[in-house]
Amino acid sequence: MTSxxxxxxxPGEPGAAPWWTSAVVYQVYPRSFADxxxxxxxxxxxxxxxxxxxAELGVDALWLSPVYxxxxxxxxxxxxxxxxxxPVFGDLAEFDLLVAEAHxxxxxxxxxxxxxxxxxxxAWFRESRSSRSNPKRDWYWWxxxxxxxxxxxxxxxxxxxxxxxxxEATGEYYLHLFAKQQPDLNWENPEVRQxxxxxxxxxxxxxxxxxxxxxxxxIAKQVDLxxxxxxxxxxxxxxxxxxxxxxxxxxEAVFARRDGEHLTxxxxxxxxxxxxxxxxxxxxxxVDMIFQFEHVGLDQGANKFEVLPRSLPALKKNxxxxxxxxxxxxxxxxxxxxxxxxxLVSRFGxxxxxRYESATLWALxxxxxxxxxxxxxxxxIGMTNVRFDSIDxxxxxxxxxxxxxxxxxxxxxxxxVLAGVQTMSRDNARTPMQWDGTEQAGFxxxxxxxxxxxxxxxxxxxxxxxxxxxxxxxxxxxxxxRHESPVVALGSFTLLDPEHERLYAFTRTxxxxxxxxxxxxxxxxxxxxxxxxxxxxxxxxxxxxTPGGGSALGPWEARLYRL
Ligand code: GLC
Numbered sequence: 187m188t189s190x191x192x193x194x195x196x197p198g199e200p201g202a203a204p205w206w207t208s209a210v211v212y213q214v215y216p217r218s219f220a221d222x223x224x225x226x227x228x229x230x231x232x233x234x235x236x237x238x239x240x241a242e243l244g245v246d247a248l249w250l251s252p253v254y255x256x257x258x259x260x261x262x263x264x265x266x267x268x269x270x271x272x273p274v275f276g277d278l279a280e281f282d283l284l285v286a287e288a289h290x291x292x293x294x295x296x297x298x299x300x301x302x303x304x305x306x307x308x309a310w311f312r313e314s315r316s317s318r319s320n321p322k323r324d325w326y327w328w329x330x331x332x333x334x335x336x337x338x339x340x341x342x343x344x345x346x347x348x349x350x351x352x353x354e355a356t357g358e359y360y361l362h363l364f365a366k367q368q369p370d371l372n373w374e375n376p377e378v379r380q381x382x383x384x385x386x387x388x389x390x391x392x393x394x395x396x397x398x399x400x401x402x403x404x405i406a407k408q409v410d411l412x413x414x415x416x417x418x419x420x421x422x423x424x425x426x427x428x429x430x431x432x433x434x435x436x437x438e439a440v441f442a443r444r445d446g447e448h449l450t451x452x453x454x455x456x457x458x459x460x461x462x463x464x465x466x467x468x469x470x471x472x473v474d475m476i477f478q479f480e481h482v483g484l485d486q487g488a489n490k491f492e493v494l495p496r497s498l499p500a501l502k503k504n505x506x507x508x509x510x511x512x513x514x515x516x517x518x519x520x521x522x523x524x525x526x527x528x529x530l531v532s533r534f535g536x537x538x539x540x541r542y543e544s545a546t547l548w549a550l551x552x553x554x555x556x557x558x559x560x561x562x563x564x565x566x567i568g569m570t571n572v573r574f575d576s577i578d579x580x581x582x583x584x585x586x587x588x589x590x591x592x593x594x595x596x597x598x599x600x601x602x603v604l605a606g607v608q609t610m611s612r613d614n615a616r617t618p619m620q621w622d623g624t625e626q627a628g629f630x631x632x633x634x635x636x637x638x639x640x641x642x643x644x645x646x647x648x649x650x651x652x653x654x655x656x657x658x659x660x661x662x663x664x665x666x667x668r669h670e671s672p673v674v675a676l677g678s679f680t681l682l683d684p685e686h687e688r689l690y691a692f693t694r695t696x697x698x699x700x701x702x703x704x705x706x707x708x709x710x711x712x713x714x715x716x717x718x719x720x721x722x723x724x725x726x727x728x729x730x731x732t733p734g735g736g737s738a739l740g741p742w743e744a745r746l747y748r749l
Contacts, residue, residue, distance in 0.1 A: 403423075520555050622642075
């Protein structure tokens with residue numbers, strides 16, 4: 187397949203690299219970012235009001251979690267109209283203003299594309315469910331009950347319970363890999379595919395700069411498992427091999443004739459580096475990069491709420507495996523948290539005594555990997571997990587469904603289940619952005635849809651920016667560094683001391699320039715010889731005011747040297 191898409195330049199030819207190799211993307215979760223009208227829910231006006239802040243941070247693009255009309259069962263990941271704006275967030279005119287004002291500041295706007303499923307209130311699904319003979323019946327996955335009136339196969343939903351729900355009126359089951367209000371579209375039907383491509387073109391023509399594609403590898407299903415004689419059980423990936431055809435067709439229909447200035451990033455649970463090379467090889471024209479899940483699954487047991495002990499060697503080696511896997515072909519995206527994950531400083535760092543140090547350590551480590559870093563709102567000021575005392579305070583349906591299933595059906599101890607929710611719930615990332623120390627953290631003048639984290643009196647944008655040790659300013663410097671420095675964007679990656687339990691060290695090299703990262707990912711001083719001699723090296727960035735020099739690293743101390 188031919189394409190106008192630029193190829194990722196080889197090390198040594200930075201001039202030819204696509205813009206996103208030296209870019210940093212900032213994820214906005216609109217509900218929780220800034221509320222401009224006092225209804226307790228963030229909105230487009232709130233984002234517009236904070237564009238200057240984002241420009242000062244220096245980010246190149248904003249990825250907006252879904253802002254389309256939605257019954258909000260899954261906070262907008264259940265879309266009822268693809269060509270409108272959710273009234274709670276604003277309207278199309280205001281959206282156009284947001285795009286224009288972002289563009290004036292050199293910031294691109296990336297939309298969330300949720301097309302594995304729609305809302306069950308989308309007109310397409312309403313038609314589809316209306317009768318077995320409706321022309322849109324085949325736009326979704328309808329199947330007869332198997333055997334004893336059971337579901338067509340044993341797939342489980344990602345949000346607990348079976349992935350099939352019986353529609354009483356027409357006597358058939360529909361497939362939903364997520365909540366029952368999120369029926370899966372049938373991408374085998376070419377009309378579905380064309381409808382999605384046309385909608386994508388509509389947004390791009392309107393001025394948006396790309397898409398973050400929600401669980402996009404799931405659009406292609408293992409049809410033989412759905413229609414197979416033996417009910418397939420849950421677990422494993424539902425992804426079918428035709429995924430590559432679908433993505434290439436999408437690229438051809440939507441992106442090939444455009445200028446290459448857009449960004450496509452596919453969220454893809456369950457894929458490995460071999461898959462990722464295929465997805466992100468520029469020559470294959472599928473997507474620019476993907477969000478993989480291996481590194482955020484390392485501390486999860488049978489389900490995400492069963493928390494396993496964390497191991498630094500396991501994390502380092504996994505990320506290095508992805509660096510190596512996409513070194514010659516393809517491209518990584520880099521993230522340690524987002525709207526579906528706990529806060530990185532609480533999960534990987536120390537969010538009390540060494541909050542500044544560990545937040546900046548992980549920032550330095552992540553941004554110095556090769557790939558495009560994604561900053562999730564609040565990460566840039568070191569926001570932490572929240573800890574609600576009662577399950578009733580949680581809003582996320584994944585957490586609530588899990589709790590009910592574990593306690594009511596499996597009879598597990600409520601205290602233990604709640605502890606898992608407190609550690610892993612998506613609501614940890616979704617409490618309102620902490621702008622200042624006032625009652626609702628400057629997020630809203632009303633009552634926020636999810637309580638603000640009580641620690642906003644100390645942790646907030648105003649306080650951080652006024653502090654000597656500012657997480658925000660550290661991110662500013664990292665972002666600027668990526669813009670200025672081809673070795674940060676494109677240099678090759680080598681992990682040092684992979685088995686070390688506390689030291690995170692690696693080099694990046696491009697031509698005759700080498701950078702070294704050394705970091706002590708622990709609460710206590712680390713007194714080992716550095717893996718590389720730094721005599722005479724330039725200290726580019728550090729999170730301690732006067733690095734002791736020599737080899738000892740303080741708790742969560744991180745340094746970047748140019749050798
Ligand atoms: C993705 C989204 C998540 C959503 C799910 C279903 O994983 O990131 O927030 O709940 O897809 O759309």
